[in-house]
Amino acid sequence: MNKNQNYNSETEFFKNYDPSKFYRPSTSVDTVIFTVFDLALQVLLVKRGEYPFKNQWTLVGGFIDLENDQTLEDTAKRKLEEKTGVKTPYLEQCFTIGNKIRDPRGWSVTTVYFALLPSENIQLKTNSDDITSSSVSAVKWSPIKNNKIKESLAFDHNYILEKAIERLRNKVLYTSLPAYLMPEKFTLRDLQTVYEIILDRTLESKSFRRRIERANILEPTGETRQDVKRPAQLYRLKENIDTYFFLRNIEGAT
Amino acid sequence: MNKNQNYNSETEFFKNYDPSKFYRPSTSVDTVIFTVFDLALQVLLVKRGEYPFKNQWTLVGGFIDLENDQTLEDTAKRKLEEKTGVKTPYLEQCFTIGNKIRDPRGWSVTTVYFALLPSENIQLKTNSDDITSSSVSAVKWSPIKNNKIKESLAFDHNYILEKAIERLRNKVLYTSLPAYLMPEKFTLRDLQTVYEIILDRTLESKSFRRRIERANILEPTGETRQDVKRPAQLYRLKENIDTYFFLRNIEGAT
DNA sequence: ATAATAGTGTCTCTGAGACAATATAGG
DNA sequence: CCTATATTGTCTCAGAGACACTATTAT
Numbered sequence: 001m002n003k004n005q006n007y008n009s010e011t012e013f014f015k016n017y018d019p020s021k022f023y024r025p026s027t028s029v030d031t032v033i034f035t036v037f038d039l040a041l042q043v044l045l046v047k048r049g050e051y052p053f054k055n056q057w058t059l060v061g062g063f064i065d066l067e068n069d070q071t072l073e074d075t076a077k078r079k080l081e082e083k084t085g086v087k088t089p090y091l092e093q094c095f096t097i098g099n100k101i102r103d104p105r106g107w108s109v110t111t112v113y114f115a116l117l118p119s120e121n122i123q124l125k126t127n128s129d130d131i132t133s134s135s136v137s138a139v140k141w142s143p144i145k146n147n148k149i150k151e152s153l154a155f156d157h158n159y160i161l162e163k164a165i166e167r168l169r170n171k172v173l174y175t176s177l178p179a180y181l182m183p184e185k186f187t188l189r190d191l192q193t194v195y196e197i198i199l200d201r202t203l204e205s206k207s208f209r210r211r212i213e214r215a216n217i218l219e220p221t222g223e224t225r226q227d228v229k230r231p232a233q234l235y236r237l238k239e240n241i242d243t244y245f246f247l248r249n250i251e252g253a254t
Numbered sequence: 255m256n257k258n259q260n261y262n263s264e265t266e267f268f269k270n271y272d273p274s275k276f277y278r279p280s281t282s283v284d285t286v287i288f289t290v291f292d293l294a295l296q297v298l299l300v301k302r303g304e305y306p307f308k309n310q311w312t313l314v315g316g317f318i319d320l321e322n323d324q325t326l327e328d329t330a331k332r333k334l335e336e337k338t339g340v341k342t343p344y345l346e347q348c349f350t351i352g353n354k355i356r357d358p359r360g361w362s363v364t365t366v367y368f369a370l371l372p373s374e375n376i377q378l379k380t381n382s383d384d385i386t387s388s389s390v391s392a393v394k395w396s397p398i399k400n401n402k403i404k405e406s407l408a409f410d411h412n413y414i415l416e417k418a419i420e421r422l423r424n425k426v427l428y429t430s431l432p433a434y435l436m437p438e439k440f441t442l443r444d445l446q447t448v449y450e451i452i453l454d455r456t457l458e459s460k461s462f463r464r465r466i467e468r469a470n471i472l473e474p475t476g477e478t479r480q481d482v483k484r485p486a487q488l489y490r491l492k493e494n495i496d497t498y499f500f501l502r503n504i505e506g507a508t
Numbered sequence: 509a510t511a512a513t514a515g516t517g518t519c520t521c522t523g524a525g526a527c528a529a530t531a532t533a534g535g
Numbered sequence: 536c537c538t539a540t541a542t543t544g545t546c547t548c549a550g551a552g553a554c555a556c557t558a559t560t561a562t
Contacts (some may be wrong), residue, residue: 012558023320024278024279024280024281025278025281025318025320026278026361027278027279027281027352041536043457051433060548064279064352064361066277066279066360066361069354070353070354070355071352071353071354072350072351072352072353072363080513091351095347095348096326096347096350097326098281098325098326098365099325099326099519099521100323100324100325101323101324106320107318107320109281109326109365111350111352111363111365140533175461186515187514189513189514189515197503201511203550203552204551204553204554205514206515206516206517206518206551206552206553206554207551207552207553209516209548210516210550210551211550211551212551215364226560226561227512227513227560227561228511228513228560228561228562229512229513229514229559229561230512230513230514230515230558230559230560231513231514231559231560232272232513232514232515232548233514233515246550247502247503247505247524247549248501248502248549248550248551249501249502249551250551251501251522251551252551252552355554368548398548406546433520441541442542443540443541458524458525458526458527459522459542459543460524460525460526460527460543461523461524461525461526461540461542463542463543464523464524465523465524468523480533480534480537481533481534481539481540482533482534482535482539482540482541483532483533483534483538483539483540483541484531484534484541484542485532485533485540485541486541486542487542488540500523501522501523501551502522502523502524502550503524504524505524505525505549506524506525509562510561510562511562512547512558512559512560512561513558513560514557514558514560515556515557515558515559516555516556516558517554517555517556517557518551518553518554518556519552519553519554519555519561520551520552520553521550521551521552521553522547522549522550522551522552523548523549523550523551524547524549524550525546525547525548525549526545526546526547526556527544527545527546528544528545528546529542529543529544529545529546530541530542530543530544531540531541531542531543532539532540532541532542533538533539533540533541534537534538534539535536535537535538535543535557
């Protein structure tokens with residue numbers, strides 16, 4: 001005996017199909033938005049304006065707009081742009097967590113993305129209409145120290161953040177991802193410093209330069225940056241360049 | 255003006271919380287179950303017994319049992335065990351696809367896992383009670399040739415399969431994953447052959463053996479397998495061993 | 509000239525690929 | 536012994552790390 005009715009055709013099946021009769025888990029999207037400034041990897045937090053966890057900090061996220069979002073990635077991008085006012089040069093799906101206990105409202109599934117933003121030109125929407133009319137009451141960057149932030153986040157967001165940092169750090173060992181964290185123009189030393197901040201250790205500059213040269217993702221602007229000492233060549237990211245995957249990891253780190 | 259009511263406490267919020275008033279996307283889990291036999295990577299397919307796509311082949315999947323499944327992974331394992339009758343030694347979350355168009359019933363999100371099963375001892379539940387009482391009318395293995403199978407699957411399952419194969423092939427370049435596809439006892443040549451089948455190219459045996467030795471995941475059983483020619487040492491996977499990650503990829507492949 | 513940082517030369521080491529050489533069984 | 540397959544020896548090569556050395560600017 002089949003628990004479902006029998007239909008003679010797909011057309012007939014749809015005539016009788018009522019989506020509301022199936023109870024479904026709640027589904028959301030959360031994005032770990034990274035940037036680098038003040039010599040630290042930073043993550044964007046928002047303060048919840050509603051229950052549950054009202055007034056607690058969380059990652060940037062929200063529910064799918066079933067009318068207007070065509071894909072999960074649309075949801076992630078929409079929320080990211082609402083909070084930062086910019087489009088991200090890099091967005092990657094990280095993982096999905098779904099279980100009975102992560103949300104006090106019941107079975108909940110969240111798909112986690114991570115985004116990399118250049119630190120320049122980010123104007124947080126702290127006091128704009130966007131914020132005051134939304135479910136969020138504040139936005140801020142929080143620096144990551146020892147793979148953690150000092151805030152205790154709502155839901156399982158500290159865990160999500162930890163896993164996302166782990167993914168980022170691991171991927172930095174064999175990709176050119178940090179290039180997406182750089183401003184328009186930067187020196188090779190700047191880029192190396194960003195790698196070093198994420199990996200939390202110093203790198204050999206010769207070895208580092210060899211890798212970046214091999215990746216062939218940068219072009220010199222022709223300009224130099226003049227500090228107090230020897231000027232350094234400025235580079236920009238080439239256009240329409242894919243992330244480079246190295247065949248060998250940076251070694252020494254886990 | 256906030257679109258939500260104002261509550262004075264979290265307790266009060268929950269007293270008024272009704273999950274059914276939010277429309278939610280459909281959420282499912284699909285698992286790409288791989289094994290290797292007949293010199294080919296094989297994927298498990300089931301034939302749908304219900305609309306939509308009645309009588310078409312699909313990957314193994316289904317909806318979350320909100321009562322009994324504690325996590326998404328529980329759902330994946332439950333479905334896998336229903337169809338194969340065994341527990342998988344390796345299950346990894348692959349990615350999540352969510353969009354408006356993948357399911358004719360509307361907005362749908364599916365989290366895709368992939369599993370690796372040893373080819374020995376799999377007794378498909380083709381004619382058991384499990385099958386006849388479920389929404390599935392048949393189960394079979396389909397060999398992968400040129401990253402594709404000959405069947406045209408329901409929903410976006412051909413696309414999902416293609417991406418899962420890509421992930422598996424890529425990961426095989428720097429991990430010991432194929433070890434999970436091996437029977438209880440096997441020779442190094444057997445393992446190399448499985449690598450070769452997945453990567454679809456031959457490998458250098460010296461180089462391959464060096465890698466496996468370095469990974470330190472196998473122990474000799476002491477026995478040898480006697481074919482017609484020189485006997486080969488039999489190995490088994492050490493217990494409680496994690497997947498080994500090599501610092502360098504197998505080269506030459508993409 | 510000196511200090512400080514940018515950038516290069518070059519040696520060593522590890523592990524991948526190539527391929528020749530050796531080992532062990534059945535016939 | 537011959538053949539086929541298992542297993543090892545060993546050479547070359549790419550790219551990582553180490554570290555000394557050179558280059559360019561301000562002071």
